Amino acid sequence: MNYFDRQNIKLIMAVMAVFFFIVTARLWQLQVLRGKEFRRIAEDNRLRITDILAPRGIIYDRNGMPLVRNSPNFCVSVLPDMKKEAHAGSISGLLNMPVEEITRLLNEKKGSLEPVKLKERLSFEEVARIEARLSEFPELTIDVEIARDYIYADLAAHLIGYIGKLAPAQAADPAFDDVPRTGYTGQWGLEKFFDKDLRGVPGQRLIEVDALGRELRIVGEIPPGKGGDLTLALDLNLQMAAEEEFGDRAGAVVAMNPKTGELLGLMSRPSFDPNLFVPAIKPADWRALALDPRHPMLNRAFQSQYPPGSTFKIITAIAALEEGVVSPENTVTCRGGFGLGSHVFGCWRHEGHGPTAIYKALVESCDVYFYTYGLRTGMDGIARYARALGFDTKAGIGLGSEKKGLIPDAAWKMRARKDKWYPGETVVASIGQGYVAVTPLQMARLMGVIGTGGKFIPSVSFLKYTGGRVRGEPVPIALKESTIKLVQDALAGVVRDDRGTAHWSAHSQLVSISGKTGTAQVTSSLQGPDHAWFVAYAPSEDPEVALAVLVENGGHGASAAAPVAKKAIEAYVKAKQERERIKYAGGQESSPKL
Amino acid sequence: MQVDRRAVQNFDWLMLGLVLAISLIGVLTIYSATRPGVEGQPHPVFFIKQLIWIMLGLICLFIVVRLDYQWFARLSVVFYAAGLLLLVFVLVKGRVGMGAQRWVSIGGFSFQPSELFRVAFVIMLSAYLSRMKPPISFMAFFRMLPLLALLPLLLLVKQPDLGTASMAAGIFLLACAARKMEKKLLIGIALFGLISVPFFWDLIWHDFLHDYQRNRIIAFMDTDIDPAGIGYHISQSKVAIGSGMVFGKGFMHGTQGPFRFLPEKHTDFVFSVFAEEWGLLGSLFLIALYMLFFYRALDTARQAKDEFGCFLALTITFMFAIYFFFNIGMTMGMMPVVGIPMPFMSYGGTAVLANYIAAGLLINVRLRRFELFY
Numbered sequence: 001m002n003y004f005d006r007q008n009i010k011l012i013m014a015v016m017a018v019f020f021f022i023v024t025a026r027l028w029q030l031q032v033l034r035g036k037e038f039r040r041i042a043e044d045n046r047l048r049i050t051d052i053l054a055p056r057g058i059i060y061d062r063n064g065m066p067l068v069r070n071s072p073n074f075c076v077s078v079l080p081d082m083k084k085e086a087h088a089g090s091i092s093g094l095l096n097m098p099v100e101e102i103t104r105l106l107n108e109k110k111g112s113l114e115p116v117k118l119k120e121r122l123s124f125e126e127v128a129r130i131e132a133r134l135s136e137f138p139e140l141t142i143d144v145e146i147a148r149d150y151i152y153a154d155l156a157a158h159l160i161g162y163i164g165k166l167a168p169a170q171a172a173d174p175a176f177d178d179v180p181r182t183g184y185t186g187q188w189g190l191e192k193f194f195d196k197d198l199r200g201v202p203g204q205r206l207i208e209v210d211a212l213g214r215e216l217r218i219v220g221e222i223p224p225g226k227g228g229d230l231t232l233a234l235d236l237n238l239q240m241a242a243e244e245e246f247g248d249r250a251g252a253v254v255a256m257n258p259k260t261g262e263l264l265g266l267m268s269r270p271s272f273d274p275n276l277f278v279p280a281i282k283p284a285d286w287r288a289l290a291l292d293p294r295h296p297m298l299n300r301a302f303q304s305q306y307p308p309g310s311t312f313k314i315i316t317a318i319a320a321l322e323e324g325v326v327s328p329e330n331t332v333t334c335r336g337g338f339g340l341g342s343h344v345f346g347c348w349r350h351e352g353h354g355p356t357a358i359y360k361a362l363v364e365s366c367d368v369y370f371y372t373y374g375l376r377t378g379m380d381g382i383a384r385y386a387r388a389l390g391f392d393t394k395a396g397i398g399l400g401s402e403k404k405g406l407i408p409d410a411a412w413k414m415r416a417r418k419d420k421w422y423p424g425e426t427v428v429a430s431i432g433q434g435y436v437a438v439t440p441l442q443m444a445r446l447m448g449v450i451g452t453g454g455k456f457i458p459s460v461s462f463l464k465y466t467g468g469r470v471r472g473e474p475v476p477i478a479l480k481e482s483t484i485k486l487v488q489d490a491l492a493g494v495v496r497d498d499r500g501t502a503h504w505s506a507h508s509q510l511v512s513i514s515g516k517t518g519t520a521q522v523t524s525s526l527q528g529p530d531h532a533w534f535v536a537y538a539p540s541e542d543p544e545v546a547l548a549v550l551v552e553n554g555g556h557g558a559s560a561a562a563p564v565a566k567k568a569i570e571a572y573v574k575a576k577q578e579r580e581r582i583k584y585a586g587g588q589e590s591s592p593k594l
Numbered sequence: 595m596q597v598d599r600r601a602v603q604n605f606d607w608l609m610l611g612l613v614l615a616i617s618l619i620g621v622l623t624i625y626s627a628t629r630p631g632v633e634g635q636p637h638p639v640f641f642i643k644q645l646i647w648i649m650l651g652l653i654c655l656f657i658v659v660r661l662d663y664q665w666f667a668r669l670s671v672v673f674y675a676a677g678l679l680l681l682v683f684v685l686v687k688g689r690v691g692m693g694a695q696r697w698v699s700i701g702g703f704s705f706q707p708s709e710l711f712r713v714a715f716v717i718m719l720s721a722y723l724s725r726m727k728p729p730i731s732f733m734a735f736f737r738m739l740p741l742l743a744l745l746p747l748l749l750l751v752k753q754p755d756l757g758t759a760s761m762a763a764g765i766f767l768l769a770c771a772a773r774k775m776e777k778k779l780l781i782g783i784a785l786f787g788l789i790s791v792p793f794f795w796d797l798i799w800h801d802f803l804h805d806y807q808r809n810r811i812i813a814f815m816d817t818d819i820d821p822a823g824i825g826y827h828i829s830q831s832k833v834a835i836g837s838g839m840v841f842g843k844g845f846m847h848g849t850q851g852p853f854r855f856l857p858e859k860h861t862d863f864v865f866s867v868f869a870e871e872w873g874l875l876g877s878l879f880l881i882a883l884y885m886l887f888f889y890r891a892l893d894t895a896r897q898a899k900d901e902f903g904c905f906l907a908l909t910i911t912f913m914f915a916i917y918f919f920f921n922i923g924m925t926m927g928m929m930p931v932v933g934i935p936m937p938f939m940s941y942g943g944t945a946v947l948a949n950y951i952a953a954g955l956l957i958n959v960r961l962r963r964f965e966l967f968y
Contacts, residue, residue: 003727003728003773003774003901004728004772004773004901004904004905006895006896006904008772009892009893009895009896009908012772012892012908012911013889013892016885016888016892016915019915019919020881020885022928023881023919023922023923023926024878024881026923026926026928027835027869027874027877027878027881027926028874030832030835030836030926031835031836031838031839031840031869031873031874031877032839032840032874034836035836035837035838035839035840036839037836038832038833038834038835038836038837038839039836039837039839041833041836041837042833042834042837042849042850042855042870043837045830045833045849045850045853045855046849046853046855208631208849208853209853210631210852210853210854210855211853211854211855216631216632216853217632
């Protein structure tokens with residue numbers, strides 16, 4: 001009663017054999033013909049290359065004191081595969097963060113395989129507190145990144161600058177190809193200027209990951225190359241003393257070594273804290289900085305120009321002497337005013353200076369003397385010497401936009417104002433008023449030329465001078481030796497002589513200072529108290545510091561600006577003497593970079 | 595317990611050896627597939643559980659072998675009724691997991707009634723068809739259709755367990771074809787299939803299938819639509835198999851499974867993990883084991899002493915063949931993803947039990963292939 005023909009089983013076997021053949025053929029296709037392709041895809045699946053950020057170079061002052069260093073940035077993040085488990089409500093209590101912000105951050109990176117950073121710059125207390133409760137929050141992890149620590153916060157902030165994440169335009173720029181997308185780059189100041197040196201070379205890490213992006217194991221690693229350290233020309237002692245004495249006023253201090261062109265100090269106030277910019281500035285902080293009516297981000301050392309006031313008399317004196325319009329013995333009798341046509345230009349000293357020669361004119365800052373000889377020298381002559389001494393041009397310092405100042409003359413006026421030049425304008429220009437505008441940087445350079453007897457520093461060198469050619473390599477300026485000697489003597493007298501305008505405020509027991517005060521009237525639409533100037537170099541005999549101090553609306557140059565210069569110079573000299581004392585005492589060879 | 599010497603002599607040790615070999619390969623692959631990605635984390639115990647199930651399966655196998663398979667023919671209706679009841683029970687009391695109501699828990703154990711049902715199903719089918727005089731007429735076909743096909747299919751689709759449902763339909767049709775159908779019926783079924791597909795397409799597509807099932811079919815049609823989305827299973831499985839190349843990455847060196855790129859790595863896609871680690875050579879070896887298994891099973895059908903034994907061996911072979919080819923075809927991107935495990939290899943307790951019982955039946959039929967025996 002067998003109805004089934006057992007021979008059919010052979011047919012079934014044959015059909016199955018065909019199926020087996022198809023399966024084998026497919027296996028051959030996948031594993032042999034396309035095997036390499038699939039092997040590569042599998043490797044791409046499991047291996048991920050991540051950048052290891054290179055520690056940036058450390059920035060030191062000229063004496064080896066760190067100004068900017070790297071600091072750990074503790075961040076708390078949500079693991080990529082635990083986003084669903086993350087409960088914003090309970091995390092908010094742990095991190096002291098609003099629930100909405102956590103929810104926003106989590107939603108922002110939905111579907112991404114990267115951890116979601118919730119909070120950065122945790123304090124040690126916070127780290128300890130979170131760490132202790134981490135077992136309750138398996139979705140959270142604490143990581144350490146390298147952040148930047150601007151040790152002295154707003155000190156020399158305009159010079160040092162700050163770092164930040166790549167801007168979209170930078171991300172597209174091949175010059176930033178070696179900066180990891182997660183990394184930082186110098187965005188301002190020296191951090192930007194020397195970015196290529198400070199940046200370092202990022203390392204790479206080959207990581208095995210699973211489908212959820214969790215890191216399983218490090219397969220290989222190329223360690224990062226630390227960025228180069230910088231030893232700035234900046235002298236921390238000088239900078240600190242200047243900032244401290246300057247206080248909350250607005251203005252700038254520029255100090256340089258007139259022989260080497262090293263920038264010893266650069267201060268602009270009000271300032272800002274670069275730490276705000278790392279890792280990223282908060283919108284509220286940025287708005288506060290941008291909208292601050294005192295413009296803290298403005299670098300007043302060279303991004304803002306001011307009438308130089310009486311400090312300009314140095315240039316007028318040089319022009320008159322070089323042009324042979326005046327000799328040291330020629331005197332003018334100052335009775336407190338100078339008549340030109342129907343107008344009388346007053347001297348700041350209403351009772352007059354009496355008979356005044358050029359030495360006395362500079363020491364006591366007699367306006368009438370410079371009205372007289374300025375007029376005789378003529379505006380074109382004054383302008384020629386001013387421009388030779390670096391005015392009316394940009395120094396090309398390389399830290400953002402720079403103001404060039406203005407030295408007016410007949411040609412300029414015709415061009416700019418469509419009007420001829422009047423003699424009265426030469427009179428006010430002779431004492432640094434009217435159209436004349438300068439930057440504190442230009443004034444510091446002028447003091448360098450005088451102090452060194454004719455060496456002009458075209459630009460400044462940010463780095464400590466270690467020999468060789470530098471950015472601020474001085475170039476000689478041809479001035480008669482008699483002119484130099486006379487001006488040098490007079491500027492020393494400003495501080496040394498009892499009748500000198502800065503004697504009471506800038507005379508130092510420690511070091512001989514030569515300088516010139518200036519009290520510049522504010523004639524622009526922004527009426528206000530005068531700008532106070534003091535420009536100086538020291539020691540008088542063999543200057544190492546040339547500097548300019550400007551206090552916006554500070555009043556008298558002698559009282560408002562000169563003490564800052566004195567403090568700064570004294571700080572520099574004191575520190576130097578201290579170092580030398582240690583050096584000669586012996587046994588201190590290992591002390592940091594003397 | 596007295597063991598007959600002839601039973602030992604005629605026992606199909608080759609079949610048992612093949613089953614055990616494939617099972618152990620499966621355990622090793624499960625072990626590798628489920629290893630933790632990060633060192634130091636505990637290894638999930640899937641492979642131990644699977645070993646225990648295999649042990650239980652062996653016990654079942656020997657129990658099944660001891661009983662004369664005629665006994666199963668006599669009790670086929672009881673088994674079948676019990677199987678259907680289980681299917682009803684799972685719909686009423688079952689636990690929902692992964693979008694389907696497939697599991698029932700009894701005393702801490704959860705099992706899949708549909709896996710046990712398919713054994714009862716093949717026994718019932720074999721018993722019924724072996725008593726029928728061929729060829730199957732229209733009338734005879736429609737007499738058996740409601741109870742033997744439509745009712746269980748409906749219950750399975752309701753869970754939904756589309757995998758088992760389509761497998762059951764396939765076994766049903768293949769078994770009928772083996773019994774021989776009237777030409778009219780054959781043409782009728784073919785015509786019905788051709789006409790009903792467009793007619794019922796809309797109904798099936800929109801009302802019967804779940805979203806994920808629709809997506810799987812779309813993904814099968816075009817894996818390039820969205821490699822990270824619905825076509826993900828297939829493309830990652832192909833990557834796993836292909837990346838094994840000729841020699842494989844070596845045991846415990848596959849990356850697609852343990853690193854979670856491949857879903858269902860120890861159940862439905864266990865072959866992909868195996869092929870990744872053992873390459874073409876290993877895969878061919880494994881396929882050869884299955885070929886031998888199927889050859890032996892069909893040979894058992896050929897040598898069976900009666901019509902029931904022959905049909906039982908045939909339907910069981912059909913069942914394993916359908917599972918094997920659908921599963922391996924699915925992992926290689928030749929079939930849509932329909933959640934069918936690889937027989938003996940995939941992780942899953944009830945499936946192991948069911949497969950061992952089925953293998954026990956095969957051995958049983960072969961053991962009693964001589965009229966004289968017992």
